[in-house]
Amino acid sequence: MIHPADPLTLPCGVTVKNRLLKGAMSEALGTRDHAPRPELSALYARWAQGGTGILLTGNVMVDAHALGEPGNVVLEDEQHLAEFHGWAMQGSREGAALWMQLNHPGKQAPRGLNAQTVAPSAVPFGKGMERAFATPRELTVSEIHELSARFAHSARLAQRAGFGGVQLHGAHGYLISQFLSPRHNVRQDEYGGTLAGRMRFLLETFDAVRAAVGPRFPVSVKLNSSDFVRGGFSEDDSLSVVQALGERGCDLIEISGGTYEKPMMMVNERERGGFFADFSRWARAVAGVPVCVTGGFRDSDTVRGALATGAADVVGLGRPLVTDPHFSARLLRGEEVCSEVRPLKTGLGLLDGSGYLEIAWYEDAMRRLARGEQVRAGEAPLPALARMSAETGLAAVFRRRRALI
Known part of the structure; x- marks a missing residue:
C-alpha cells in the first residue's frame, strides 16, 4: 500500500520525497522576449514551501516562433539562463523537485499569435474551430528531426539552469499529441499511418532528450488516456504508447486526456475523485515505470485512495494548490483537507x-x-x-x- 508521504525512487535513480505532484498550469508569466518573469520564482518558492514533492512548470516552449499562448516562456538558447537559474533555485526549496514541462503547440495556437503554424499534416481543426486556429503547414521530415533536437537542446539547458527534471508534453492536443492522433496525423511516411509510425516522433524525441541530459536526470512524459473524439487517439493506442515509454525507462508517465476540441482536462477540473484514475490503473499495469494521474483530486480521501488502491504511484494536484498552496503539507501531516473548486x-x-x-x-x-x-x-x-x-x-x-x- 502506497502512502502520500512515501518517497519514490525513479528509474533514473533519483528519489523524490513524496507521492504528490503539482500539475502543470499555464502561468503566462513570460516577458516580451519570453524570459521568466520574477513572479515565477516567487510563485514556485511558495509552492516548494508547501510540501509537494514534484513541481511541474507550465508550458515552456522550445521555439520562440511557435507559441501556444501570449505570455509563454521560451527556452531555446542561453540568453536568459540566469533568470531560469533563479527560478530553479527558488522552486527547489525544501527538497522539492522542480521539473520543466517542454512543449510545442503545433497547430494548436490561436490565430495571429505566430507567423505560421505547423503540424504533422495540413489538416484543419473541425467545424467551429476554424476561426480560432489556422490550417497548418505539414512538417517535412528534416523539420521533424530538427524539432526533436530542439526538445533535447531545451532539456539540456533546463538541466544546466538547475531544474531537477523535464517533462515532454504529449497530451491535450499539442504537437506531440497531434502526431499520435490518426485524426490529425494522416502522413503516409515513417511518421504516420500505423501507431508505430505515429508514435515515432515522441519516441525519437524522448531518446534525443535522454541522450542530451544523461541517464541520471528525470525525463517524464504527459500523455492522453484518450482524445475523446471520434477517430482520435484511443485508450488502446495510449496503453501501447505507455508500454513503449516504459520499455525506454521513462521516469514518470503522467496520465491526462482531451484536447481543445474536447477539453476533458477542463471538465475534469470540475469533477471530484480523479477522472482518469481507472485508466491510470490499467496504464500502471503495463508501464513497468511510475505512473501519475492528475485532475479531479480535491480532498485527502481521494488522494490517499488513489495511491492505496493502485490507481497510480503519484497523484497530481492542480487548482487546489492555487487556493491553498499548503494543501500538500496539510495532507502529509494527516489532516483532512478539502478544496472547493467551483465553476x-x-x-x-x-x-x-x-x-x-x-x-x-x-x-x-x-x-x-x-x-x-x-x-x-x-x-x-x-x-x-x-x-x-x-x-x-x-x-x-x-x-x-x-x-x-
Whole structure:
C-alpha cells in the first residue's frame, strides 16, 4: 500500500520525497522576449514551501516562433539562463523537485499569435474551430528531426539552469499529441499511418532528450488516456504508447486526456475523485515505470485512495494548490483537507460559455500568490478578468477566448 508521504525512487535513480505532484498550469508569466518573469520564482518558492514533492512548470516552449499562448516562456538558447537559474533555485526549496514541462503547440495556437503554424499534416481543426486556429503547414521530415533536437537542446539547458527534471508534453492536443492522433496525423511516411509510425516522433524525441541530459536526470512524459473524439487517439493506442515509454525507462508517465476540441482536462477540473484514475490503473499495469494521474483530486480521501488502491504511484494536484498552496503539507501531516473548486460565473453568456474565464481567474490568482496574497475559491471572476485584460491586452484575451470556447 502506497502512502502520500512515501518517497519514490525513479528509474533514473533519483528519489523524490513524496507521492504528490503539482500539475502543470499555464502561468503566462513570460516577458516580451519570453524570459521568466520574477513572479515565477516567487510563485514556485511558495509552492516548494508547501510540501509537494514534484513541481511541474507550465508550458515552456522550445521555439520562440511557435507559441501556444501570449505570455509563454521560451527556452531555446542561453540568453536568459540566469533568470531560469533563479527560478530553479527558488522552486527547489525544501527538497522539492522542480521539473520543466517542454512543449510545442503545433497547430494548436490561436490565430495571429505566430507567423505560421505547423503540424504533422495540413489538416484543419473541425467545424467551429476554424476561426480560432489556422490550417497548418505539414512538417517535412528534416523539420521533424530538427524539432526533436530542439526538445533535447531545451532539456539540456533546463538541466544546466538547475531544474531537477523535464517533462515532454504529449497530451491535450499539442504537437506531440497531434502526431499520435490518426485524426490529425494522416502522413503516409515513417511518421504516420500505423501507431508505430505515429508514435515515432515522441519516441525519437524522448531518446534525443535522454541522450542530451544523461541517464541520471528525470525525463517524464504527459500523455492522453484518450482524445475523446471520434477517430482520435484511443485508450488502446495510449496503453501501447505507455508500454513503449516504459520499455525506454521513462521516469514518470503522467496520465491526462482531451484536447481543445474536447477539453476533458477542463471538465475534469470540475469533477471530484480523479477522472482518469481507472485508466491510470490499467496504464500502471503495463508501464513497468511510475505512473501519475492528475485532475479531479480535491480532498485527502481521494488522494490517499488513489495511491492505496493502485490507481497510480503519484497523484497530481492542480487548482487546489492555487487556493491553498499548503494543501500538500496539510495532507502529509494527516489532516483532512478539502478544496472547493467551483465553476466561475459572471452572468454574461459570452464569457461563461468559454473556458478562458477560468484560465484567466487562475492566472490572476497565481500572480496574487506570487505577491504573497491569499486566494479564496469562488472569488468574483470579473475583477480577475479585468486585471488580466489590462496586462495582456484585449486582443490577446479575444484570441484566447475564441480558442477555448
